[in-house]
Amino acid sequence: xxxxxxxxxxxxxxxxxxxxxxxxxxxxxxxxxxxxxxxxxxxxxxxxxxxxxxxxxxxxxxxxxxxxxxxxxxxxxxxxxxxxxxxxxxxxxxxxxxxxxxxxxxxxxxxxxxx
Numbered sequence: 488x489x490x491x492x493x494x495x496x497x498x499x500x501x502x503x504x505x506x507x508x509x510x511x512x513x514x515x516x517x518x519x520x521x522x523x524x525x526x527x528x529x530x531x532x533x534x535x536x537x538x539x540x541x542x543x544x545x546x547x548x549x550x551x552x553x554x555x556x557x558x559x560x561x562x563x564x565x566x567x568x569x570x571x572x573x574x575x576x577x578x579x580x581x582x583x584x585x586x587x588x589x590x591x592x593x594x595x596x597x598x599x600x601x602x
Contacts, residue, residue: 507522507527507528507530507531510522510527510528510531510532510538511531511574511578513570514531514537514538514567514570514571514573514574515570515571515574515575516571517564517567517568517570517571518567518570519537519538519539519556519562519563519566519567519570520532520537520538520539520570521538521539521541521549521552521553521556522538522539522540522541523540523541523542523543523544523549524540524541524542524543525543528540531573531578532570533569533573536566536569537566537569537570537573538566538570539552539555539556
């Protein structure tokens with residue numbers, strides 16, 4: 488079932504800094520991720536542990552990894568659980584919220600005062 492995996496290409500992933508929010512959301516939902524090699528996927532995924540990173544512009548390898556997850560439910564579940572642990576350990580919500588607060592404060596300081 489294609490709803491049981493998250494597939495991401497470099498150009499199709501919305502990046503925030505060095506991370507990909509769609510990938511993190513999928514991982515938090517225990518979905519295994521197959522992503523093209525880019526800064527975001529390398530920062531978030533541990534290849535073959537929390538998902539698969541495949542070379543950009545290699546649709547055959549992308550499809551092979553996706554099919555591997557679809558055919559091996561135990562592997563998909565193991566990778567999905569490892570992905571969730573990685574999100575909890577490395578990308579806690581509190582750290583992301585603090586990062587957003589920092590950005591908002593910086594932007595607020597740059598705004599002109601309105602009389």
